[in-house]
Amino acid sequence: MESVKIIGLEAENVKRIKAVRITPAPTGLTVIGGDNNQGKTSVLDAIAWALGGEKYRPAAAARAGAVAPPHLRVELSNGLVAERKGKNSALTVTDPTGRRGGQQILNEFVEQLALDLPRFLNASDKEKADTLLRIIGVGDRLALLDREIQTLYDKRTAVGQIASQKQHYVDELQSYPEAPDEPVSPSELIRRQQDILARNGENQRKRLHLAQLEEKEQQLGRRVRELAQELELAEHQLAAVQQDVQDARKSAAGLQDESTAALEAALADVEEVNRKVRANLDKERAADEARAYADQYAQMTVELDALRDRRTALLNGANLPLPGLSVENGALTYQGRRWSDCSGSDQLRIATAIVRKLTPQCGFVLLDKLEQMDLATLRDFARWLEGEGLQAIATRVSKGGECQIIIEDGRVAGAEAADEAAGPAAPAAAGAPAPRKWTKGAF
Numbered sequence: 001m002e003s004v005k006i007i008g009l010e011a012e013n014v015k016r017i018k019a020v021r022i023t024p025a026p027t028g029l030t031v032i033g034g035d036n037n038q039g040k041t042s043v044l045d046a047i048a049w050a051l052g053g054e055k056y057r058p059a060a061a062a063r064a065g066a067v068a069p070p071h072l073r074v075e076l077s078n079g080l081v082a083e084r085k086g087k088n089s090a091l092t093v094t095d096p097t098g099r100r101g102g103q104q105i106l107n108e109f110v111e112q113l114a115l116d117l118p119r120f121l122n123a124s125d126k127e128k129a130d131t132l133l134r135i136i137g138v139g140d141r142l143a144l145l146d147r148e149i150q151t152l153y154d155k156r157t158a159v160g161q162i163a164s165q166k167q168h169y170v171d172e173l174q175s176y177p178e179a180p181d182e183p184v185s186p187s188e189l190i191r192r193q194q195d196i197l198a199r200n201g202e203n204q205r206k207r208l209h210l211a212q213l214e215e216k217e218q219q220l221g222r223r224v225r226e227l228a229q230e231l232e233l234a235e236h237q238l239a240a241v242q243q244d245v246q247d248a249r250k251s252a253a254g255l256q257d258e259s260t261a262a263l264e265a266a267l268a269d270v271e272e273v274n275r276k277v278r279a280n281l282d283k284e285r286a287a288d289e290a291r292a293y294a295d296q297y298a299q300m301t302v303e304l305d306a307l308r309d310r311r312t313a314l315l316n317g318a319n320l321p322l323p324g325l326s327v328e329n330g331a332l333t334y335q336g337r338r339w340s341d342c343s344g345s346d347q348l349r350i351a352t353a354i355v356r357k358l359t360p361q362c363g364f365v366l367l368d369k370l371e372q373m374d375l376a377t378l379r380d381f382a383r384w385l386e387g388e389g390l391q392a393i394a395t396r397v398s399k400g401g402e403c404q405i406i407i408e409d410g411r412v413a414g415a416e417a418a419d420e421a422a423g424p425a426a427p428a429a430a431g432a433p434a435p436r437k438w439t440k441g442a443f
Contacts, residue, residue: 003356003363004109005391006047008075013066014049015042015058018410024393025404026077029382031370032395033403039410040395044366047393048115050074050082050091053103056115061089063410077363082106111359113351115366120351125331125339132325132332135357136318142327145311149304156300163293170290173283176276183274186267193263203255210248217241321357322350345377349384356390367394375402 005026012019016039024030034040048056050072061070072084079096093101113120120128133142220238320326324335334342334350342350352365370378373396385392399406406413 002077003361003389004080005077005363006074006393007077008073009043009047009050010071010073011043011046012071013063013068014046014061014070014072015039015063016410017042017046017063018066020046020407020410020412022405022412024391027389027391028386029378029392029394030405031378031398031403032393032405032407033398033400034407034413035399036397039407040397041368042410043407044368044393044395046072047074047366049089050084051106051110052112052115053091053107057089078109080105109359109361111355111362113355113358114362114364117351117355117365117367120354121347128332128339129327129330131354131358132321133327135354136320138314138318142311142314145307145314146330149307149311152300152304152307156297156304159293159300160297163290163297166286166290166293170283170286173279173286175280175283179273179276179280181277183277184266184270186270189263189267189270193260193267196258196260196263200257203257206248206252206255210245210252213241213245213248217245322353325350325353343377344373345381345384348373348381352385352390352392353388356388363389364391364393367392369396370394371397375400378402 006024007026009020009022009024011017011021016037018039020039020043022030022032022043032040032043042058045056045058049058049061051074063070069087070084070089072082072089074082076082081094083092083094084090085092091102093103093105095101095105120131123131217238220234220241223234322334326333328338332339332350334346339347339350348367355362355365373381381392396403
């Protein structure tokens, strides 16, 4: 179904308009130029009021000083004619067969943003993005994916920070390669020391026993010399003791005391050794924990990439109004650029494409105040409109060659002279405005 265009406008006594008849180009850009306060914007307001309903009625709809009430007539390419006239400017919509209707017929194909494009142009980034997502029907799913991506991203960021902190803590911990793997037990060292001391005590006892035997030998020798009469008995006793002395000497000859210096040193160093062991164990545990967080971060990165791929696939599969449109982080983007970074031509192209996608039957859009756009941008936008088969009616503070229509003092410049040159017009119906020639042009 071909989209509906505006093929003619007739307006009298609306805002600053005295009497205007315009035939816009069927496609492309029709620029209405003129100085300030001449009635250019009033032309767009008249179209919006004629097609959009009472909410577009200007606050001061009637031209100041006008005797007759406002009169509007908009002819559409689908054969419908929307007309407002009379004291209350009531709306009548007439189809090609002559049947009449009201606003409901127009609402079926007139997109509200086409009548009030600044509402979209001045909307927030989120509002623009929401409009696009509503058009392509993936808003809820994309919002869910964006929430999952943001949640996982925040979680991964926290894990990454913890992993970095853990690794930094590991790097600061001191380690001791020379320390044993397990803490040293002071009780074991003490037990070993006591065993050595016990053996050394036994050695000392044996030495004391030897000394006692030697003393006894001396005593018995004296007794032998003193007690000749007891010589025989003493000799037997002496022989026995001498034998004992020989055995004791043999036993004592191979004795050697053990040193406890190493154990004493180990006991003195046990706390330092154990401190080093604990330090090594702490560093190993911290390194394990840091590796675990790093692994968790890597896994989250894989999951985050998968969610982003799903998001990209969702948008790639959507029927977008314009190639290159997307939504990133809740904001509308075009060719990878945010709205504020797009050129004026691109912004108009995006807005117009979205209007068409919202209501495909609506083939026109109204644009006010295009004076901020240079001529190259205007030409670029006009070419795109023609290529897309769309119609734009715009205003611009200018009287240059880019303007197809010039409004002066509420009239189309040159229209009065053309009327006079055409001669007397046929009598008009009672109360109807005198017929005027249509002014036609294209950018």
